[in-house]
Amino acid sequence: MRPRNLAVVGASNKEHTIGSDIMKRLLEYGYTGKIFPINPKDSVIHTLPAYKTVLDVPEEIDMAVIVINAKYVLSAIDQCHEKGIKGVVVISAGFKETGKEGAELEAELVRKLKEYDMTCVGPNCLGVVNTDPAYRLDACFAESLPVRGDIGFVSQSGALGGGILNILKDLNLGFAQFISIGNQADVNSDSAIEYWENIDDVKQILLYMESIADPTRFRTLATRTTKKKPIIALKAGRSAAGASAASSHTGSLAGADKAADALLKQSGVIREFSLEDLFNTAKVFSHCPVPKGNRVAIVTNSGGPGIMATDAVCEKGMQMAQLKDETKAALRAFLPAAASVKNPVDMIASAPLEHYKKTLETVLADDSVDMVVVIYLPFLGLKDIDVANAVMEIKAQHPEKPIVGVFMTQNEFFSHLSDIEVNVPFFMFAEQAVDGLARLNQQRLWIERPNTTAPRFDVDTELVETIFKNVAADNRNQLTTGESLQVLSAYGIRVCRDGEAADAEAAVALADKIGYPVVMKLNSKKISHKTDVGGVRVGIKDATQLRAEFNDLVSKLTEKGLMDGFEGVIIQEMVKSDREMVCGCAKDPQYGPMMMFGLGGVFVEVMKDVTFRLAPLNVEDAKDMIRSVKAYKLLEGARGAVPAQMNKVEETLLRLSQLVEDFGFIEELDINPLMISDKDGEPIAVDGRIKFTLTEALVASALT
Template sequence: MTATKPETLKSIFEPRSIAVIGASRRSNTIGYVILDSLLAYDYVGAVYPVNPKADVVHSIRAYPSIGDVPETVDLAVIVVPKEHVLGVAEECGAAGVKAVIVISAGFREVGGEGAEREQKLLELVRKYDMRMVGPNCMGVLNTDPRIAMNATFAPTTPPTGNVAFLSQSGAMGVTILDYAREYGIGVSKFISLGNKADISGNDVLEYLKDDPDTSVILMYLESFGNPRHFTRIAREVTQVKPVVAVKAARTRAGIRAASSHTGAMAGLDVATDALFSQCGVIRVETVEGLFDMGMGFGNAPLPKGNRVAVVTNAGGPGIIIADALESQNLEVVEFADETKTKLRDSLPQEASVNNPVDMIASADADSYRRVLEAVLEDPSVDAVIASFVPPLGVQAEDVATAITDTAAGRSQPTLAVLMGRRGLRESRALLHAASVPAYIFPESAVRALMGMDRHRRWLERPAGMVHRYEDVDRARLEEILAAARKAGRRRLDEFEALSLLRAYGVPVVPSRSATTADEAVEAAKAVGFPVVLKVMAADV
């Protein structure tokens, strides 16, 4: 029985044994760092250093080659100079290794001989029915304590959680893992795809769709391997968990840089927007936006609508949040009269009981608790943003506790904004630990809520129906397509496209094709005035 593609990735994310080929005793090498990371992270399986010049590495017996390892290894991490990668891959295949992670660079991203070397590497991988991450990548991480695998050379590791990261760039991967720890975003899986010679983002998406440890998927991409395949898989994935992506290489300069970086060809940016829109992937422009949404999706429930309540102890942040909400098509909702009465009874006369609720600077933890309870009980409120600017005499940690207490068990998401850094890191950590997304700036919270609302609307949209065309002029279809093929074209021109739609019975604007001025006059008479004249030429 042939394994499906997602099943073949188990050897990448859930290996029972790992060999590090190129493991080193020198602490300033990647071969040392990856082996050290595996051991420091308490990987549960067997680890085999492979180094022909060492008997022991990291106090573990080393082997001269993968063929000398006493058991069949699930995963080999290859960290050798590019000239030796093909030979090592051949040895891995002969030894029955199921999958390889090729950290080494010097392949398609450098062109010429590197591209040829990558093609030969891929042929070897397929020859032995292995799977491969890379080349030119930084590795794979699985935080599941049943696996506990850090096969990367990242200097920091994130907390365990439900957010999976895919990165085409190794350097961006290092940054992602570093900031995930800084922002308190719990990670389930991380993979650096590198050149994507074998395993692509599509393959990983398909695997993560059914991964019980992953609730949200974040991606940094520079190119698509197979856009049509991506669309099909992403539509399936976004039915069960949100996918948020940064697609770099949006400009001509970015496209040139992407080509030299991973050897990938980037597509037109407008096409990327259309593709993401069709399959429910939420696009963000910045890595900061990626983290904002990751924190929101990873911690809070989806809102049931777009009506938002804002609670603050300062007028300025409330205004900024209200502006940002409206600009993202989120409604700053009008409270019910009963809610306003509760707020008047809870707040000083100077406070505003309208939305945004400005409790003024004297508001303490009890004020936050009473006001949040009141607005969360209002049936017109789908989500809450609670903003806090630390005044004198009010303890931020007490306010954070009040926010977590009132958010617990609610169907509406509560997002917190604690503006400033001094003394607030611990309070934000407290909120993160209680699954309340906590941000430094108001716009970040609004951006996260916008993404959550967009995903809600994606899930609520009516299921599409496939229209079957019965009365099709198939002879005309073949005639149109044959003419394009004969001319050596892979795309139809506008007149041919309209003719094809007409053959399917789709109503289209009347049109004629003309090659001379006289023909154009006769065509206009046949169509009927007024008419539009268009130029159709291969070089226009």
């Protein structure tokens, strides 16, 4: 990104070729270093002396931009290595995106890059840009020249990146650096984040991603970097993959996009779902500081938009600032009697330019205000650009607080803004502006979020190893309910008092010991969801009822031909609870173990009030999971219920996370329900289900 000089391998005089366009962009943008065109036929290219190969250049070369046919790229890489060039941008297409032969060619490219210790952007990419005046590097073939700004942007799509570069001016945005990563043979989003973490002129990082090559590394780098500067991502490819094949509740609700979403949340990355939102958010971060709190004031000349903005503020979880009495008094001193000096401050339609200035300055001076929305509607000849200029003048004097403008006016206004330097983000609608403030607040909360680690608990791994070894030896890939509860208990998760019984009399003896009422559950090696076959009987009050329920269960299983794998029943204490939660894990093939928490019971897949995070969980991850579901209000103790022991719920999630980390072959795990005791709010696992990959378990060192 900072070459002192560079070679363009494949430079050309032929119009409308990439080799020609790259040369034009480098020259037109004023690259500050030396350019060495490489072409075996022409001696002069775009007024510069050309060389047959990089080996013929008499000076050292920092970087090579390669724009030749894919079949010649490997030999060009060899020559670059011989010349001592350490950085290459391979714009050429014709690699893994084209099929098997291209994939083999790219694999050989990767091998050479590693052998030569070279850094490569691409192949099949648009190129790179650095707008730093010390370099002025435009080594890409977008039509428009770069606009200077504070954004570091990574695009996995070359065409999309080019399109964005072409419309920057209209967006009132500019880039510090741009990298089109293409096929990501070497440099990817992780590399860019790591590089830009400590680059001062990159104030925010934007990502367009279709895949995340190394989720673990991404999480490490992004978690660290987002504490210093915002990362805003548009992650495409949101369709779920493989979820329908999963047999657990967690697995059926999971999916590739949920894993990606969890990764971005845990890394502090702000995720957007459209290019419009991506750049609206970028615009806010370009012109606004991170606020000190979430209290918003609204200044408007129309009541309706002020009310809509107020609704949006509340819906986004922020607060309407409570203006101080002295602030209201100062506003009353110059605003007409019909105006409202409460928040939102409605100056009414007749508000002149002077009222906009004095009102905004007065509101900004109130230390109970963290952010301000200024709304303008055209009334009585007041010009939009005059109001905008006044707002920007005041912003220059008060850079410490975010100000956003909502100007419900003609498109000509926004076209005019693209031709001037602005220091305030302007939007057409109030909801867009408030969305931007919510993103600022999201970044504030992330920065303030404590840095916690994944705790390690003292657990009985030997017992769990023995259980898995025995199950694997039985050629099974799924634990019975009894075995699953044993595993959970060994990891310190509170399970209800229980025991296994092979026949009715053993069940009665066990129930007498536990104490009535009890629950009887089917214990089978073949049946996963017991409720589907009538395998859960609750509220059993005495021995007579227990014998009858046992015999009825056996009779129904026999009728349906489901006795194969029947191990008997599990007798459990009956936990009284109106609050049933679910927690578990599903293993994503790319992202690894995904932890799930939410509203449980028989409605888990209907209500889908669940949230996901990737293991390992840290303490804050567990807290976030619990707070982010709608059922959190039930846990707090709605309608006079005893509040859940939140620390124990958090600990349950953390212990589960440790379990799936310790035994990586666990494929699916459910605790459903995790009951919240009506008596004291303790979370109690009353049912468990664990499935694992048999082949992985057999070769795991712990089981050999």
